[in-house]
Amino acid sequence: MDIYVLDSTAQILDMIDNFESIIWTVQYFNVGEFELIVPVTEKNIALLQKDRLLCRDKDRNGDIWRNVMIIENVKTVADYENGDSMTISGRGLKSIVGRRVVWQQTNLAGNVETGIRQVLTENIIAPADEKRKIDNFILDEPAGITDTFDTQLLGEDLDEWIMSTCQTYGLGWDVYIKDRKFVFILYKGCDRSYGQKDNLPVVFSDEFDNLLASTYTYERAEFKNAALVAGEGEGVNQRTTTVGDSGGLERYEAYIDGSSVSSNGTIITEEQYYKMLQDYAKDELSTTSFTESFEGNVIPDGNYNLNEDYFLGDVVQVINEYGISATPRIVEIIESEDENGKSTVPTFSTWEV
Template identity: 30%
Template sequence: MQLEIYSLTALKDQISVSLEAICDSYSSLLWDIEFYQCGCFEVYIAASPQNVSIFQRGRIVARSDDAQHFGIIESLQLETDAEKGDYLTVTGRFLACLLERRIIYPTITANGSYEDIVRKVLSRNAISAGIRNLPGFSMGTMSGNCWQKTARMQVSYDNILEWLYNLCETIGGSANVRLDGNALKCDLFSGTDRSLLQDDNPHIVFSDAYNNLLSFSYAADDAVQKNFAYVLGCGEGSARKRTTFCSGTEPTYLDRYEVYVDERNTAQEEDVTDAEYLEILKSSGAEHLVQPKTASESAIAAFSTQYQYNKDYFVGDYVTVEQKRFGLIQPRIQLIGMVESFDQNGRSLTPTFKETE
């Protein structure tokens, strides 16, 4: 597997991308794909004048076997040592990090599908925004029913990258920016259910019984849970607009964990009815709900004959994880991150899982 290093040049609203070098002699590579946040990478390579000239900040690092994820070099660290040798550490994040350079300005009130809301926010702040444009940036493909759900919301001054991934986590979707020739495409998508709780797709089960679960740890904490929101908007005293929000059946008694959401700065515009304004407040309430905290860390077989990563399953998919020795089973758990590591010991996979409702 080779690394491809590209130069990225902005020409007003367009970009020019050209291949500068191909590298296959690195000491180690970490390729961290995340579903609800921007992924990152790290290349550890022997330092030489040639490598220092190749790996420059602002250049793009791609893998010859990955057409979806492209990293942009953000940090370089050069270390020289007479005994251990000279090494260069190259780190950065995937191209979605470019959205961190923009905020949502001015206030946007949006009503429609989540896909339409994202398109509106990106259009006004990165695509059709004059000198605020991200050169070469446009919307790409969309897949997943979660993006067709509707909402009404008001957003302002949020960092776009943070806002986008917070929205993704709320609805269960994800976003990725990829390189497509001399263009940057933002794709919206969702994971596929491959757990034992469905029969539409082949089941993916990681288990000590199948020898594809090398290690397993699990912890749960209810203390951070918030499942019922009281949301107060504009106005003063008893005249303040207010509503509540919960997901599904309203929790009661000991199952109820309440949170207060202050949205006094969310103004009700003249063309927004009371009912529409309350829907905006409910959307804010949804963003403040917190599921019970769980930690599930595992190491899975990188060369399993049963399932191959990025062929049989992908980051964002729902799978089943079980530790039969202790009678623990997570019948439907989402794979929200995967660190793929290459070094002198070979290839390893370190997944991150998140329980869902």
């Protein structure tokens, strides 16, 4: 494997073809990360500097570069016995979105994709203050996402807000390079489980001899699924609403302070205000939900090939050695390579049992 090194304008500087190990983690909801260990050489010291961009040769297609990473940390270790080495690490190119916050109060009502594109335009692409603009950052064509929301923003880190929003609606996002421009895209993975008929199923199981190891985890420390939400006002005049339809023993209630959600006087309607209050509460409840995940170590060159038969964000069929079958989404793919060989570890999460 060769690794291209680009400058901050996406101009090719050189390539790395000699390394001790590499871990490349791409994520559907989050920004991803990497770690690269290389020998200490004059070339590597000069080349692998902070803010440089890295891309594997397998992720390049002409002028399109995907799964790009940014160097954020450089560590040099002098070791007489094992040899000197440099550890280079950082996060995905997507993380540049997090260099901006929502600069002014913004009310979003309607299509989720339209709202995200608006926030990016106002805070990165064409902000009122030219100093806030990121040159060469553009939007891809709309993906046709149909989900809707009502929300209010001020001061949020853009990457954290986008990650939270995408997780709520099951969307993936990325920033890739095309013609030396940074291109933002939203997308939704395909359903490749047994429960659909449009795509060939992708199954990871002992029976198919493509699941080397698996770990199932369920955590529910402070689970809440219903809430009383308090908005503007005080005492008997305080605006309140509720979210959550579960009942009986299946109902876990919380109180959420939504006083930060503002009606801006008469700028928005009463209906819009309560919808924003409910969406705020749903976002808060999402931080107290249970975690159910399935991590599997699959055979890289087995009966399915990554980025040919299945992709990050797809829903697949997983059957563990105990016969438990589920249709989780692939939310993360960790690819590693060192002297011991190659490994591909997808993280399957959000079970639909």
